[in-house]
Amino acid sequence: DTAVSQTPKYLVTQMGNDKSIKCEQNLGHDTMYWYKQDSKKFLKIMFSYNNKELIINETVPNRFSPKSPDKAHLNLHINSLELGDSAVYFCASSPRGTSGGAHRHEQYFGPGTRLTVT
Amino acid sequence: GQQVMQIPQYQHVQEGEDFTTYCNSSTTLSNIQWYKQRPGGHPVFLIQLVKSGEVKKQKRLTFQFGEAKKNSSLHITATQTTDVGTYFCAGRASGSRLTFGEGTQLTVNP
Numbered sequence: 001d002t003a004v005s006q007t008p009k010y011l012v013t014q015m016g017n018d019k020s021i022k023c024e025q026n027l028g029h030d031t032m033y034w035y036k037q038d039s040k041k042f043l044k045i046m047f048s049y050n051n052k053e054l055i056i057n058e059t060v061p062n063r064f065s066p067k068s069p070d071k072a073h074l075n076l077h078i079n080s081l082e083l084g085d086s087a088v089y090f091c092a093s094s095p096r097g098t099s100g101g102a103h104r105h106e107q108y109f110g111p112g113t114r115l116t117v118t
Numbered sequence: 119g120q121q122v123m124q125i126p127q128y129q130h131v132q133e134g135e136d137f138t139t140y141c142n143s144s145t146t147l148s149n150i151q152w153y154k155q156r157p158g159g160h161p162v163f164l165i166q167l168v169k170s171g172e173v174k175k176q177k178r179l180t181f182q183f184g185e186a187k188k189n190s191s192l193h194i195t196a197t198q199t200t201d202v203g204t205y206f207c208a209g210r211a212s213g214s215r216l217t218f219g220e221g222t223q224l225t226v227n228p
Contacts, residue, residue: 035186041204045217056215069133090160104153105216107208 003027004110006091012116013081019020021113023091031055032074033107034066035090043090049074081117088112122209124219132227136141137194139222141207143191150183150190151216152205161206197226 004025013019025032033056034046047066048056052067063079074091091110121144131137131191141150153161156176165174167183167190174181180193190209207219 041155041221041223043206043221045218048215090182102166105210106163106166107153107216108163112160 004093004108005065005092006089006110006113008113010114012118014118015083017077017081018077019081019115020075021089021091021092021115023074023076023110024030025072025091025110027093027095027108029093029095029108030071031067032071032104033094033096034074034076034091035109037088037091037098037112039087043104047074047076060096063102078115081115083117086117105115120209120211120214120217122207122217122219124222126127126222127220128223128225130227131197132195133222136222137170138222139192139199139205139207141190141192141209141219144208145188145210145211145214146214147187147209149210150163150187151210151224152190152192152207153208154203155206155221156203159203194224195213197224199226199228202226 007022029051033048036044036046046060049068051071052068065077068074090112092105092107096107123142125140132216149166151166152164155161165181170187171185172183178195182191191225206221208216210216
């Protein structure tokens with residue numbers, strides 16, 4: 001019944017490893033996002049996909065690669081993990097795209113994945 | 119680019135006191151949203167404001183959108199321990215993406 005789900009919830013790994021986080025939404029939304037939240041609670045958008053097409057790619061190292069096999073799934077793969085990658089990563093979805101004009105585009109967040117790089 | 123600034127970053131109150139967080143945008147917004155994140159949880163959508171000067175209430179929470187659509191506030195009357203969390207505003211200018219403020223972390227002492 002969970003609207004936006006992420007796996008895993010916790011991820012502890014060593015520097016240099018490659019890891020993936022999976023996200024699925026069953027809300028029928030067209031747009032999905034990845035956010036990074038640091039220890040100060042700042043929420044930074046990383047990527048956004050609309051109907052499997054990348055529409056936002058913020059200044060994120062190219063070690064981070066999102067993949068959207070279909071509009072209900074948006075996965076995040078991270079290569080060569082670094083200490084600074086430690087954070088909580090949230091997946092989210094919204095019922096509208098990010099270009100203007102829409103009146104309803106509230107974001108539904110997943111439970112988050114706490115990544116710790118040692 | 120569009121910036122959304124939120125103050126204060128932290129607020130500690132005694133239970134029963136009122137609380138207000140303020141959000142200011144560098145550009146005119148089409149709409150503004152507010153979210154609440156409980157400790158250890160994820161942001162949860164509270165409300166969206168669209169009209170200039172709009173005021174909406176949810177029980178003890180009052181949300182305002184400024185006349186110029188560049189600022190907003192969230193006011194909580196008589197805080198309770200269940201109000202603890204981080205409150206985020208998120209604004210969208212026409213043709214732009216949603217931008218989150220830095221959040222206000224609220225602690226309530228019983």
